[in-house]
Amino acid sequence: xxxxxxxxxxxxxxxxxxxxxxxxxxxxxxxxxxxxxxxxxxxxxxxxxxxxxxxxxxxxxxxxxxxxxxxxxxxxxxxxxxxxxxxxxxxxxxxxxxxxxxxxxxxxxxxxxxxxxxxxxxxxxxxxxxxxxxxxxxxxxxxxxxxxxxxxxxxxxxxxxxxxxxxxxxxxxxxxxxxxxxxxxxxxxxxxxxxxxxxxxxxxxxxxxxxxxxxxxxxxxxxxxxxxxxxxxxxxxxxxxxxxxxxxxxxxxxxxxxxxxxxxxxxxxxxxxxxxxxxxxxxxxxxxxxxxxxxxxxxxxxxxxxxxxxxxxxxxxxxxxxxxxxxxxxxxxxxxxxxxxxxxxxxxxxxxxxxxxxxxxxxxxxxxxxxxxxxxxxxxxxxxxxxxxxxxxxxxxxxxxxxxxxxxxxxxxxxxxxxxxxxxxxxxxxxxxxxxxxxxxxxxxxxxxxxxxxxxxxxxxxxxxxxxxxxxxxxxxxxxxxxxxxxxxxxxxx
Amino acid sequence: xxxxxxxxxxxxxxxxxxxxxxxxxxxxxxxxxxxxxxxxxxxxxxxxxxxxxxxxxxxxxxxxxxxxxxxxxxxxxxxxxxxxxxxxxxxxxxxxxxxxxxxxxxxxxxxxxxxxxxxxxxxxxxxxxxxxxxxxxxxxxxxxxxxxxxxxxxxxxxxxxxxxxxxxxxxxxxxxxxxxxxxxxxxxxxxxxxxxxxxxxxxxxxxxxxxxxxxxxxxxxxxxxxxxxxxxxxxxxxxxxxxxxxxxxxxxxxxxxxxxxxxxxxxxxxxxxxxxxxxxxxxxxxxxxxxxxxxxxxxxxxxxxxxxxxxxx
Numbered sequence: 001x002x003x004x005x006x007x008x009x010x011x012x013x014x015x016x017x018x019x020x021x022x023x024x025x026x027x028x029x030x031x032x033x034x035x036x037x038x039x040x041x042x043x044x045x046x047x048x049x050x051x052x053x054x055x056x057x058x059x060x061x062x063x064x065x066x067x068x069x070x071x072x073x074x075x076x077x078x079x080x081x082x083x084x085x086x087x088x089x090x091x092x093x094x095x096x097x098x099x100x101x102x103x104x105x106x107x108x109x110x111x112x113x114x115x116x117x118x119x120x121x122x123x124x125x126x127x128x129x130x131x132x133x134x135x136x137x138x139x140x141x142x143x144x145x146x147x148x149x150x151x152x153x154x155x156x157x158x159x160x161x162x163x164x165x166x167x168x169x170x171x172x173x174x175x176x177x178x179x180x181x182x183x184x185x186x187x188x189x190x191x192x193x194x195x196x197x198x199x200x201x202x203x204x205x206x207x208x209x210x211x212x213x214x215x216x217x218x219x220x221x222x223x224x225x226x227x228x229x230x231x232x233x234x235x236x237x238x239x240x241x242x243x244x245x246x247x248x249x250x251x252x253x254x255x256x257x258x259x260x261x262x263x264x265x266x267x268x269x270x271x272x273x274x275x276x277x278x279x280x281x282x283x284x285x286x287x288x289x290x291x292x293x294x295x296x297x298x299x300x301x302x303x304x305x306x307x308x309x310x311x312x313x314x315x316x317x318x319x320x321x322x323x324x325x326x327x328x329x330x331x332x333x334x335x336x337x338x339x340x341x342x343x344x345x346x347x348x349x350x351x352x353x354x355x356x357x358x359x360x361x362x363x364x365x366x367x368x369x370x371x372x373x374x375x376x377x378x379x380x381x382x383x384x385x386x387x388x389x390x391x392x393x394x395x396x397x398x399x400x401x402x403x404x405x406x407x408x409x410x411x412x413x414x415x416x417x418x419x420x421x422x423x424x425x426x427x428x429x430x431x432x433x434x435x436x437x438x439x440x441x442x443x444x445x446x447x448x449x450x451x452x453x454x455x456x457x458x459x460x461x462x463x464x465x466x467x468x469x470x471x472x473x474x475x476x477x478x479x480x481x482x483x484x485x486x487x488x489x490x491x492x493x494x
Numbered sequence: 495x496x497x498x499x500x501x502x503x504x505x506x507x508x509x510x511x512x513x514x515x516x517x518x519x520x521x522x523x524x525x526x527x528x529x530x531x532x533x534x535x536x537x538x539x540x541x542x543x544x545x546x547x548x549x550x551x552x553x554x555x556x557x558x559x560x561x562x563x564x565x566x567x568x569x570x571x572x573x574x575x576x577x578x579x580x581x582x583x584x585x586x587x588x589x590x591x592x593x594x595x596x597x598x599x600x601x602x603x604x605x606x607x608x609x610x611x612x613x614x615x616x617x618x619x620x621x622x623x624x625x626x627x628x629x630x631x632x633x634x635x636x637x638x639x640x641x642x643x644x645x646x647x648x649x650x651x652x653x654x655x656x657x658x659x660x661x662x663x664x665x666x667x668x669x670x671x672x673x674x675x676x677x678x679x680x681x682x683x684x685x686x687x688x689x690x691x692x693x694x695x696x697x698x699x700x701x702x703x704x705x706x707x708x709x710x711x712x713x714x715x716x717x718x719x720x721x722x723x724x725x726x727x728x729x730x731x732x733x734x735x736x737x738x739x740x741x742x743x744x745x746x747x748x749x750x751x752x753x754x755x756x757x758x759x760x761x762x763x764x765x766x767x768x769x770x771x772x773x774x775x776x777x778x779x780x781x782x783x784x785x786x787x788x789x790x791x792x793x794x795x796x797x798x799x800x801x802x803x804x805x806x807x
Contacts, residue, residue, distance in 0.1 A: 086772075093547035093775065114775060115546030220667050220756050270633055270662070277635040425753055432756035436668075463566075470561060472544050472552045 041066075041073035042352055043099035044359075045084055048332070050298070050373050051103060052078035058365060062358055072351040074101075081105060088112065091339060092121030100340040100352045104160060106151050106331035106414070107421050113154035114418040116473045122159040122335040123349065129158055134361060135381060148378040151414045152333040155477065160333030161360045164295070165376045167407040168227055168327040171292040171300070174312035174396050176200060176285055184314050190256065193289075193317040194267055200288050201267060210266075216278070216290035218270035219261045219435045222428045223329060224291050229253045229427070230412040231327035232319045236423035237415035243468075245423050246454065246461035252319070254427070254457070255449035258435045263444045279304060291316070293329035294404045298373030301394050308394045313403055326407035328414060334360055376404050383408070419468055426460035541785055543778035551778070558782035568783070570758045571766040574671060578762070579739035581675045582682075583732055590683050591728075594690035595716075609691070612684035620681075624748030627677040631665035631749075639663050666750065670759035674746050681745075686731055693727035694720070729802045733795065740791055743768065763787050 009018065041063070046052045055076045063073035077099070079087065085108045091098035092112065102122075104112065113120050134143035140161075141149070148162035170193075177184065180200055187193050197214045204211040217224050229235055234249030244250070259265040271278035271287045273296065281287050283306055292300075292313065300307060315325035334356045341349040359365055366377035367387045376388070388401030417423075434453050443449055468474060541558055543551045562568050593612055597605050615623070630637045642659035649656045665673040697720050705715045721728075743764040746754055752769050754761025763783065771780025 089547070089772070089775065093549065111773060111775070115550040119546070119550050218667075270664075270667075275632065276629070277632040280635050428753075429757055436757065470544065470554075470557070471546075472554065473546055473550060 039075050041075055042101065042348075042355060044074055044076045044101040044103075044334075044355065045079050045087070045099040046076065046103040047079060047081035047084045047105055048103070049078055051332070052076055054365070054368050054372060055359060058359065058362075058368065062355070071354070072348070074355045081108075084108075085111070088121070088337075091337065095339075098337045098339045100336065100344075100348065101356055102335055102337060103163070104152070104333050104335055109151055109333070109416065110418045110420045110422075113159065113416070114471075117155050117157065117477065120154065120157075120159060121337055121339075123338055123341065124157045124159060125161070125336075126156075126158045128353065129161075134379070140357075140361070143379060143381060145378040145380060145408060145411075147328075147411050147413060148331075151331050151416050152335075153416045154418070155481065160335035161356050162378045163332040163334065163360060163375070164330075165378050165404075165408045165411060166293045166295060166328050166330050167376065167404045167411050168231075168291055168293045168316060168329050169313040169403060169407065170289050170316050171297070171311050171313055172197075172289040173285060173307075173310060175310040176288060184312075187314070187317055189321060189323070190317040190319060197288060204286070212286050212288065213269035214267040214288050215260065215269075216271040216282070216287045217257065217260060217268040218272075219257055219431050220270070220428075221272065222424060225253075225257065225428060225431065226424055227291055227293075227327040227329045228257065230414070231316060231324050233324075233412075235412075235415060236420045236427070237417040239413050241415075241417055243423065243461060243464060245427055245464055246457040248454070249319075250427060250457055251450050251454040254431045254434055254453040255446055257431060258438050258449055258453075259444070259446060261435060262439055263442070265444060273299065274303075282307065291327075291329070294374050294376050294400075295330060297395070297400060298375065301374070305394075309396055311394070312396050312398055313400055315403075315407060324410055324412065326410050328411045331414065370401060374400065374404075376401070376408060418471075418474070419464060422467060423464045426464055427457065430456040430460045537781040537784065540778045541781040545775060545777045545779075547775040548777065554778070558779045559786070561779065562782050562786055567758055567761070568763075568766055571754070571761045571763045574754070574758075574760065575740055575742060575762045575764075577671055578675060578678070578742055579736050581671075582678070582735045582739045585675070586679050586683055587686055587728075587731060587735060589679070590686035590731075591690045593683065593687040594694055595720075597687070598691060598694045609684075609688075612687055614684070615681045616685040618681075620744040621748055623677060623681050624745055627673070627680075628666070628749055631673050633662045633664060636665070638665065667756050668759075670746075670750065670755045674742075674749065674760055677745060677749070678742075686735065689727055689731045690724065693724035697723040725802075729798065733798055736794060736798075737791060740787065740794075 013021065044055065046055065055074075059074050059076055065071075066073045084102070085105075087096070088098065088102055088104075088108075089111065090096045112122065129141040129149075130139050132140050134140045141158075144162060145165050148165055149158055152158055152160040152162060172184065177197070177200065182196060182200070184196070186196050194214065200212060201210060201214050202212050203209060226235075229250050232249040232253050234247045234253060235244055238244050257268075260268040269281060269287050271281040271290070282290075282304060297313075300311070316327060318325055336349060336352045336356065340352050344351075361379055363382060363385065366379060366382045367385070369375045369377065370387055376383075382388070383405050388405060389399050390401070391397040392400045430453065433456050434449065437443065437452065438449060443452070542553060542555055544554045544558070545551050596602065597609055597612075602608070631639075633639060639659065639661050642663070643661045646656060646659040650658050663669075701719050701723075702715055705719050710718065741764050742762045746760040746762055747765055747768070750760040752765065752773060754765055764787075767780045767783040767787070770776050770783065
């Protein structure tokens with residue numbers, strides 16, 4: 001009797017094939033049986049590492065109390081900004097898992113409020129903000145800096161608690177400025193800034209080319225662009241949601257910014273924040289001044305400690321005598337997705353709302369946030385607290401909290417229109433075109449630049465209008481409401 | 495002569511029944527239908543809708559196609575993508591072929607090592623390449639500008655008519671496409687070299703020797719023996735390069751951001767599609783862009799088939 005057929009594994013698969021098959025089976029089994037740690041309690045997603053560290057610190061005490069009282073504890077997760085936006089959109093559109101509370105960055109917000117107002121993924125907090133009190137007789141809405149709500153509102157409804165105010169000042173190398181005998185109190189306007197600081201713009205190494213420039217700013221810096229056009233009274237949309245891309249103020253700012261970047265009128269250098277190149281230029285003293293919102297002051301302290309004691313802050317030079325001496329840059333809110341209420345009922349929403357108020361409206365958090373990142377709280381009652389008015393050794397002993405707070409009421413309006421980011425991008429494209437044309441044709445005259453900027457902006461404004469005209473839901477909303485969205489008292493439901 | 499024995503259907507094909515092949519290809523067909531055919535057909539429907547995310551849709555007919563074809567930003571993206579594709583085909587591929595010819599020579603020492611060196615850039619991730627070249631192309635302190643400034647300063651010392659390089663040369667602001675082409679060249683020249691190397695191995699040595707005996711110089715041998723022999727692989731590589739170039743996304747997206755830099759100089763068609771589809775939530779518009787891109791790619795593939803003739807793929 002013959003033996004049965006022998007099993008010849010390498011006739012079925014090669015050695016490599018068996019290795020791959022084994023790895024595939026093992027990894028599948030591992031994924032299937034590996035225990036996944038279940039998160040107990042509420043989840044909070046933030047994109048900012050410093051926020052995350054602070055919230056984790058503050059949540060320790062909060063969670064102990066919460067457990068003792070039978071409430072949900074909170075778990076904080078720091079997720080990269082772009083990834084957080086992707087996950088949030090995915091959750092809103094496709095129902096993938098979402099946190100119970102999500103921090104939202106300024107430029108991400110328009111994408112969340114794009115469709116019909118009832119389809120916005122965050123819970124409408126308008127009634128809560130007007131109905132609940134932060135102090136006796138003072139509603140949460142009244143107790144916070146009102147302009148801080150603007151970026152988080154759409155069509156009369158507010159979708160989050162604002163985190164900040166973000167007034168903007170001018171930071172400058174006080175060691176270099178004072179050594180040159182320059183008195184910054186002589187500076188009221190941007191023209192004064194160029195004239196007074198001019199002697200500091202120089203060739204440091206004698207090679208015939210300028211090494212030290214007056215201002216960290218470039219025609220490609222959209223964040224600075226937004227701050228400067230808002231300061232000038234321009235922007236993307238006004239408070240009534242009218243498109244103002246082609247405003248005279250925008251044209252003026254574009255012309256000035258381009259003139260600062262080229263030719264005989266150049267005063268700017270491209271020294272971007274969060275880049276090795278930009279930081280090196282700052283440390284080497286090759287840029288005298290920059291545009292600084294409160295949050296950037298905190299970043300400089302951690303990223304550029306070598307500049308401690310060498311810098312000071314002053315109000316932004318105005319565009320004209322008597323003009324606005326500040327602007328705004330960036331912003332964060334905390335919102336509660338509708339999914340929180342859908343998966344856990346009204347109790348889960350209430351628990352999340354309590355966490356949001358604890359984190360954003362507490363004196364303890366305001367003190368910690370200012371201490372770690374120099375960010376001013378939007379809660380007006382805290383503005384007189386001592387911790388905002390201490391001398392800061394990094395800024396040569398200046399009370400930077402006091403200085404930022406003095407400017408807080410003058411912070412300009414920020415649009416919450418869903419096409420804000422798109423429109424800002426079009427303004428940026430107009431500036432890039434203006435720069436290219438000025439370089440190619442050697443245009444130095446400001447009047448000519450401004451006229452050409454106005455033409456380019458008119459074209460971009462038409463692009464924005466055309467883009468908006470395709471939005472059938474916006475057309476329907478506007479037809480029903482009679483006008484575009486703006487921040488209003490009342491309205492909305494949860 | 496005896497009649498042939500009757501063999502039952504069951505026995506005729508061996509142990510397996512008639513339905514066995516369908517069972518074996520069934521899983522693939524089912525997955526193919528679910529994950530490829532259905533989405534493809536549904537995207538035709540979506541291309542005629544306006545969306546703000548998947549939940550909010552409205553039928554708009556052919557408006558999306560009209561909007562794409564009249565959007566100057568789309569045509570800027572298309573131009574950028576075609577320029578990149580042309581650079582891939584007319585600059586990168588000849589260099590890959592040149593490298594392959596060099597490394598095919600038997601008198602080159604440590605050929606295996608050099609092949610690995612040139613191929614290895616393709617092994618690192620695109621994200622890493624984007625971050626790395628972002629630092630290389632920075633103004634003032636970027637490696638490329640620093641090297642060019644130092645090099646031209648030295649040359650200027652010897653030959654004063656040579657100007658010194660501008661340390662603020664704006665690679666990622668005014669020379670965006672050039673920067674992307676350089677980064678892509680570094681990454682993919684070795685990859686395409688491998689295809690050409692494989693093709694060169696198949697060139698008949700006897701033919702080359704015969705041509706040499708007949709008095710053909712190196713250039714004539716290359717033109718009349720090597721090129722015809724590697725033509726099928728070359729046409730395949732050209733097609734792959736073109737298709738890959740037309741779908742360029744990760745490198746410029748990570749290097750420049752969603753807008754593709756100032757004046758959308760680095761914006762590609764797929765970036766444009768991604769921006770509208772996944773950032774703006776207008777999946778219908780993105781579907782229309784996708785279909786227009788698909789038609790263009792199909793037309794190119796057919797054109798290449800015609801031009802390649804019977805020797806091409």
